[in-house]
Amino acid sequence: MPDFVDQVVLHIKAGDGGNGCASIHREKFKPLGGPDGGNGGRGGDVILEVDPNTATLLDYHHRPHRKAANGKQGQGSNRDGANGDDVVLPVPNGTVVRDSATGEVLVDLVGVGTRYVIAQGGHGGLGNAALATTRRKAPGFALLGEPGDELDVMLELKSVADVALVGFPSAGKSSLIAALSAAKPKIADYPFTTLIPNLGVVTAGDTVFTVADVPGLIPGASQGKGLGHEFLRHVERCDMLVHVIDCATMEPGRDPITDYEVIEAELRAYGKLDDRPRLVVLNKADVPDARELAEMVTPDFEARGLRVFTISAATHDGLRELTFAMGEWVAAARAAKPVEEPTRLVIRPRQFGDAGFRVRRVNDNLFQVTGEKPERWIRQTDFSNDEAVGYLADRLERLGVEEELAKAGARAGVEVVIGPMEGGYVFDWQPTLHAESIRQGPRGSDSRLG
Numbered sequence: 001m002p003d004f005v006d007q008v009v010l011h012i013k014a015g016d017g018g019n020g021c022a023s024i025h026r027e028k029f030k031p032l033g034g035p036d037g038g039n040g041g042r043g044g045d046v047i048l049e050v051d052p053n054t055a056t057l058l059d060y061h062h063r064p065h066r067k068a069a070n071g072k073q074g075q076g077s078n079r080d081g082a083n084g085d086d087v088v089l090p091v092p093n094g095t096v097v098r099d100s101a102t103g104e105v106l107v108d109l110v111g112v113g114t115r116y117v118i119a120q121g122g123h124g125g126l127g128n129a130a131l132a133t134t135r136r137k138a139p140g141f142a143l144l145g146e147p148g149d150e151l152d153v154m155l156e157l158k159s160v161a162d163v164a165l166v167g168f169p170s171a172g173k174s175s176l177i178a179a180l181s182a183a184k185p186k187i188a189d190y191p192f193t194t195l196i197p198n199l200g201v202v203t204a205g206d207t208v209f210t211v212a213d214v215p216g217l218i219p220g221a222s223q224g225k226g227l228g229h230e231f232l233r234h235v236e237r238c239d240m241l242v243h244v245i246d247c248a249t250m251e252p253g254r255d256p257i258t259d260y261e262v263i264e265a266e267l268r269a270y271g272k273l274d275d276r277p278r279l280v281v282l283n284k285a286d287v288p289d290a291r292e293l294a295e296m297v298t299p300d301f302e303a304r305g306l307r308v309f310t311i312s313a314a315t316h317d318g319l320r321e322l323t324f325a326m327g328e329w330v331a332a333a334r335a336a337k338p339v340e341e342p343t344r345l346v347i348r349p350r351q352f353g354d355a356g357f358r359v360r361r362v363n364d365n366l367f368q369v370t371g372e373k374p375e376r377w378i379r380q381t382d383f384s385n386d387e388a389v390g391y392l393a394d395r396l397e398r399l400g401v402e403e404e405l406a407k408a409g410a411r412a413g414v415e416v417v418i419g420p421m422e423g424g425y426v427f428d429w430q431p432t433l434h435a436e437s438i439r440q441g442p443r444g445s446d447s448r449l450g
């Protein structure tokens with residue numbers, strides 16, 4: 001069973017709005033009073049929040065379906081239904097949220113406390129008290145609550161670290177993190193000890209920065225060998241790459257320069273990291289042969305314009321110099337970057353504010369109406385209630401739908417679809433809309449009322 005998950009598809013459903021209530025005030029020995037049906041409550045939102053204590057998306061791997069509570073129905077005596085509770089989902093810093101269908105990035109959640117409303121709860125329906133007007137004194141209907149947003153998103157963790165360590169398996173990357181910080185990653189003398197990125201916090205004078213390692217890379221990682229380069233996503237945000245090179249390994253075909261070139265080739269195949277500055281760390285210098293080899297190859301690296309640090313993660317030899325060199329780079333990179341304030345609250349943009357609608361002539365006998373308002377009004381309508389249907393007809397007329405249909409060439413008796421062609425609602429259109437002319441049902445199905 002995995003204990004770290006950095007990519008997951010999440011199925012999200014915000015709460016539905018509660019239905020409004022249709023009720024008439026009653027009292028003993030008194031004639032019927034006015035309408036007193038309360039409004040339905042709002043459905044709860046689903047919110048993502050960057051939480052410092054969450055390091056993995058594991059929870060969502062186990063429970064990928066998350067749902068906020070529905071709003072309660074309105075009641076008589078003007079009692080409004082309660083709103084549904086929001087659901088707040090903690091995510092690690094550096095979580096990228098994508099639309100799982102299109103792959104489009106919806107938001108990149110960076111900064112502890114950043115909140116993002118990923119799915120908005122549906123509005124509650126108005127009760128008949130709220131629908132009463134001078135013309136319609138006692139409505140015998142109420143509006144339905146609207147469904148909450150429902151969507152599938154892909155969460156992807158790209159760790160937020162200033163410096164990333166890359167290198168072959170067993171080069172000593174995790175040992176270096178352990179030596180530089182208080183982190184206690186797993187260290188062992190077999191390859192692929194590290195299966196998940198480790199993060200350590202390092203202090204160099206006034207500069208505090210984070211260092212991450214990733215599972216070791218091997219030739220062909222970009223074709224999926226070893227753990228593949230799938231984990232390189234975690235170093236994408238770093239300001240600097242540090243090559244950790246094992247000078248104590250005496251395997252055939254391996255030497256510090258070749259190792260460096262192999263890793264560089266894998267980084268190039270991955271792309272996206274080419275512009276990051278590099279340092280070279282020659283590790284395991286406590287082994288005499290290794291120190292000798294390090295001294296030998298240092299000029300070769302320097303000839304490539306690289307700064308080289310010979311260290312021992314085991315004895316901490318050379319770490320001070322390395323730490324300060326990394327700290328300097330990080331400080332310079334930060335100074336060059338505009339200050340990014342963590343976003344506190346982002347609301348997923350909605351196609352709201354679309355006051356209009358569009359009429360499209362499909363053919364002589366079929367017209368389509370799309371638009372935020374008419375489609376919302378359809379969802380709010382209880383089609384089993386003639387009065388509610390009449391109210392819908394009035395609203396559509398007032399919006400100008402009828403007029404536009406006539407302009408587009410619709411004659412009495414043609415079919416009009418409101419909403420998408422598949423799954424929208426169908427009318428038999430009459431030049432003056434009235435309750436009887438509206439027929440509910442998915443297009444083309446037999447559920448249409450005759």
Ligand SMILES: Nc1nc2c(ncn2[C@@H]2O[C@H](COP(=O)(O)OP(=O)(O)OP(=O)(O)O)[C@@H](O)[C@H]2O)c(=O)[nH]1
Nearest residue numbers: 169170171172173174175189192193194216313314
């Ligand atoms: N002698 C010596 N051994 C070291 C040094 N640094 C690491 N090692 C040893 O090298 C082996 C691998 O170290 P790790 O830190 O686990 O290596 P890694 O690069 O994180 O390896 P993966 O996680 O598999 O990619 C362990 O047995 C360490 O004890 C060092 O400076 N000197």
Ligand SMILES: [Mg+2]
Nearest residue numbers: 173174193194
């Ligand atoms: Mg490791």
